[in-house]
Amino acid sequence: METLEQIKARVEAAIPGAKLKVLTNDSPCAQHSLLLDPAHAVDVARFLRDDPKLRLDYVSNMAGVDWPDAVIKTKIKKRVEKDGQDVDVEETIESLRSGYLEAVYHVYSMALKHGPVILRLRTEDRLDRISVPSLTPVWRGAEFQEREAYDLYGIQFTGHPDLRRILMWDEFTDYPMRKDYVEPDDYEYEPTPHDDVVEKARRHYAPEAKP
Amino acid sequence: MDEGLKSELQKQGVFATTLGEIYNWGRKNSVWPLSFGLACCAIEMIAASMARWDLARFGAEVFRPSPRQADLMIVAGTVTKKMAPQVVRLYNQMPEPKYVIAMGACAISGGPFKQGYNVLKGIDRYLPVDVHIPGCPPRPEALLHAFVTLQQKIAEQQLTGPNRPRHLRADAPSEFPVPAYGEHDLVPPSNPKVWQPAKMVR
Numbered sequence: 001m002e003t004l005e006q007i008k009a010r011v012e013a014a015i016p017g018a019k020l021k022v023l024t025n026d027s028p029c030a031q032h033s034l035l036l037d038p039a040h041a042v043d044v045a046r047f048l049r050d051d052p053k054l055r056l057d058y059v060s061n062m063a064g065v066d067w068p069d070a071v072i073k074t075k076i077k078k079r080v081e082k083d084g085q086d087v088d089v090e091e092t093i094e095s096l097r098s099g100y101l102e103a104v105y106h107v108y109s110m111a112l113k114h115g116p117v118i119l120r121l122r123t124e125d126r127l128d129r130i131s132v133p134s135l136t137p138v139w140r141g142a143e144f145q146e147r148e149a150y151d152l153y154g155i156q157f158t159g160h161p162d163l164r165r166i167l168m169w170d171e172f173t174d175y176p177m178r179k180d181y182v183e184p185d186d187y188e189y190e191p192t193p194h195d196d197v198v199e200k201a202r203r204h205y206a207p208e209a210k211p
Numbered sequence: 212m213d214e215g216l217k218s219e220l221q222k223q224g225v226f227a228t229t230l231g232e233i234y235n236w237g238r239k240n241s242v243w244p245l246s247f248g249l250a251c252c253a254i255e256m257i258a259a260s261m262a263r264w265d266l267a268r269f270g271a272e273v274f275r276p277s278p279r280q281a282d283l284m285i286v287a288g289t290v291t292k293k294m295a296p297q298v299v300r301l302y303n304q305m306p307e308p309k310y311v312i313a314m315g316a317c318a319i320s321g322g323p324f325k326q327g328y329n330v331l332k333g334i335d336r337y338l339p340v341d342v343h344i345p346g347c348p349p350r351p352e353a354l355l356h357a358f359v360t361l362q363q364k365i366a367e368q369q370l371t372g373p374n375r376p377r378h379l380r381a382d383a384p385s386e387f388p389v390p391a392y393g394e395h396d397l398v399p400p401s402n403p404k405v406w407q408p409a410k411m412v413r
Contacts, residue, residue: 167293167329168293168329169292169293169392170392171392171393171394172392172394172395173394173395174394174395176328176329181328183328184328184395184396184400186332186396186400188325188332188408188409189408189409189411196326197326200326205411
């Protein structure tokens with residue numbers, strides 16, 4: 001199969017205006033991915049599906065990811081002159097990354113037996129601009145998984161034929177897989193609470209302990 | 212009647228009994244479960260009903276597909292909050308006398324999912340459970356043991372007096388309120404008439 005750079009170049013040549021970005025993964029699995037721009041995502045997806053060299057016809061997995069606001073630390077090596085000598089100094093630069101929600105698609109080709117190509121779509125933020133285009137019109141298999149990502153992360157998939165909650169009930173208003181989800185306080189006695197459960201217990205018994 | 216005297220009489224060919232005993236004997240030997248499973252425990256329940264463990268030996272051979280014909284609800288598996296109203300509704304549709312066995316860690320306490328947001332921490336929050344079986348999943352033998360325990364419970368019931376079973380009391384409820392889906396949790400999160408949280412003594 002072609003590398004992501006080759007795919008990116010061909011997609012950008014075929015679809016005017018499409019901007020793709022290769023996101024590298026530094027961990028040992030080295031699963032690099034393609035970040036799609038929301039405006040052209042459906043066209044790009046259709047290209048990947050129909051292109052005779054790729055024929056990515058199967059979404060094996062579609063996942064949601066919640067990226068909260070975070071401080072990103074990057075280390076930069078600098079050469080500084082000190083006492084007449086050049087010395088290497090490491091400098092840490094902190095930058096604020098505003099949070100967003102992400103939809104990740106793992107697509108394979110059943111016809112050509114290759115894959116996966118990992119596609120990512122990002123929302124603008126986590127609060128109100130939370131829509132990404134649905135790829136269900138291209139890959140029908142993404143329908144239920146997009147519903148699940150909508151249910152648990154609150155990602156709005158525009159163009160989805162039937163965007164309803166799939167696991168939780170319709171009256172439910174929270175998005176439980178988000179990092180800032182607050183569970184109902186239904187802690188019950190545990191003989192050996194540990195880790196997060198200790199915190200839960202402390203929060204649960206706090207109002208009793210105050211007076 | 213004295214048990215020793217009764218067995219002496221039986222040796223002489225005189226069979227003495229009471230109406231209550233015959234009533235309970237009939238009741239305990241034809242407890243038909245509702246065929247209804249929620250998760251992996253249901254596989255063990257199915258195994259218990261098949262030839263190797265043979266639940267039919269205890270008079271529970273027919274799993275009824277309709278709650279109207281069933282006497283026993285085996286809550287076999289994880290009760291999610293989304294499923295809980297349906298479980299309570301099925302129980303309400305069963306005619307008296309009816310019994311509940313909570314089978315497995317999930318059905319009795321939420322099990323490994325207890326700290327999650329979507330699993331009920333035990334079906335005893337909404338239904339009166341007769342026998343709890345721990346285990347993940349419990350062996351079919353454990354289900355048989357629970358079944359025999361339930362039969363013993365039925366056999367020991369007095370048909371008159373203040374401890375008579377629920378189906379002989381006009382004031383005792385045979386239906387329990389079905390929880391509603393709320394915005395964050397089930398409403399109410401438990402039925403206080405059936406279950407109260409354990410009091411913490413410090």
